[in-house]
Amino acid sequence: MSTVSHARPLAVVILAAGKGTRMKSDLHKVLHPIAGRPMIEHLMASAAELAPQRQVVVVGSGRDQLEAAMGSRATIAVQEPQHGTGHAVQQAEAALADFDGDVLILYGDVPFVSAGTMLAMINRLHGEDAPAVVVLGFEPEQTLQYGRVIVEGDRVTKMVEHKDASDAERACRLCNSGLMAVRAADLFGLLSRVDNANSQGEYYLVDIVNIANADGRSCAVVITADSDEVAGINSRGELAEAEERWQKRRRVQAMADGASLIAPDTVWFSWDTALGRDVLVEQNVVFGPGVSVADNVRIRAFSHLEGATLASGVEVGPYARLRPGAVLEEKAKVGNFVEVKKATLGKGAKANHLSYIGDAEVGAGANIGAGTITCNYDGYFKHKTIIGERAFIGSNSALVAPVKIGADAIVGAGSTVTRDVSEGELRIVRGEQLVKHGWADRFHDAMKKKKSEAKAKE
Structure with missing residues (x-):
């Protein structure tokens, strides 16, 4: 100012x-x-x-x-x-x-x-x-x-x-x-x-x-x-009209400053939203207070951002939610139905699908598999998850904080991790698989027979 x-x-x-x-x-x-x-x-x-x-x-x-x-x-x-x-x-x-x-x-x-x-x-x-x-x-x-x-x-x-x-x-x-x-x-x-x-x-x-x-x-x-x-504001209707006038001007300003809005009327800004140049904002994106976006960022449709900082080359969404304290470093990617809160994703880190990353540090180049969650709250206190550089977290994993995953470590899909994982280590935490050969065929045959008998009695 x-x-x-x-x-x-x-x-x-x-x-x-x-x-x-x-x-x-x-x-x-x-x-x-x-x-x-x-x-x-x-x-x-x-x-x-x-x-x-x-x-x-x-x-x-x-x-x-x-x-x-x-x-x-x-x-x-x-x-x-x-x-x-x-x-x-x-x-x-x-x-x-x-x-x-x-x-x-x-x-x-x-x-x-x-x-x-x-x-x-x-x-x-x-x-x-x-x-x-x-x-x-x-x-x-x-x-x-x-x-x-x-x-x-x-x-x-x-x-x-x-x-x-x-x-x-x-x-x-x-x-x-x-x-x-x-x-x-x-x-x-x-x-x-x-x-x-x-x-x-x-x-x-x-x-x-x-x-x-x-x-x-x-x-x-x-x-x-x-x-x-x-124009004065005396009613909820006039408040809504004032909001629309403000948004319309802000959209025009954003485009004049070098951002592309695919469907301008569907994008909603906050009073302090900061957009860099060559930012692409798709339809139905909402910016809450405290969002700063660097150059060459793509924010895909139906995403909601608040209190977040996005570095150059970041991609967000569609259907992503960034909550206060979310920091995405250069070329990090947050995909569809991913929520990030009070967490940093390092350079090139990815969380592409269906994940919750809260109270966490994710190292550069790390990959967070679909369905992964950081279990950050024990009912009384929040705890932190640290994921090292280039670590790979398999799909449907639960990382129970406080926990640290070392650089280059791999967590097998479906694991619930409660203890630290060392650098370069593979950690698999699953129940033993039980195999019964031919059981499914026998089950299907028995059920088909019962169904046939039931129809015959009708």
Whole structure:
């Protein structure tokens, strides 16, 4: 993540006091994930590129959840009860009492505002006409219930909520995103003069623009060309729509960066997925958080990866699952219905079919036969399996950890290995085979006779 320099100290105030009732969830609305990351974290990551000195999150219900999520990164201010957006921002006054700089007002449920847009608002705040407030506007296809921004040029002459707007004002297509940039020295003085004489009986943040205008000061608008950037999320349906928009952009980026997606709409990325060049991703692949993929990797259909690191030349799947801690070194291969967890497969190592490799180290060039499992859990503790270089593990083997298989050793198919195997050793652990010559023929003859007799009695 790069940071963008700007002249004055910056504080970010994020409003997250809404009850989020339309989500119908015990989880705070702004903590619902998009691409595996809470929506408020997407917003804070963009803000972090501007290196703010202070961050304040205004909360109502769900305070404990947000305090746990934010830790020491942000001051929590409480708005209780909720009397509108202006009242919400006022709750940050104590946290910013000694702050002299610029304040960005953002919304926790509007997660995709870019750092570039935030910087444009700050830069406009310090234009030659020194506006008191900078508003972020947008022009959606449907203006719906959005408040309107009435302008002359880029100067805001009036802000009005939809419910309080006249028909002429509602005909204006420039809408208010709710985001603002204001100097700390101006913000709380303007807020102290906001009243609630409106149809909702609330203290509207937008009224600071009208108050500043009445004082003879100017206010300005910055217009984003991307309405999706300021789309709010209030329901599960809108959350799903936001996820799809994010995924669509990430797929385009992946292909622009040199990866091939066979069926792009079926590939799902996490917020931190890293793909190298000449990576081939087949259909129905899911990347969970923490996946890093080097160049020239092939990820075949219906595979699920999370917390995994893949080196150059690796092949995964189809129908493979890589769980956190999976490390595949150069040209390693994990095939169909293989699960790897907290294990390293060395250079050129292979587990091609139907295996579970957990809490293990697999040496370079080793071959894991179909149906092999590392028995890593004894009901209380996890234990490690170490498989040496070029070792061959026969099909349907169980390696009971802790156990070590030496380099170049061979474990015979169907073995249950409970003790270490030395380098170059053959280990076969099976029950004795019992052979009864002619028994099967006699069995079949007897059963056929019984079946024939039964039919005759019918």
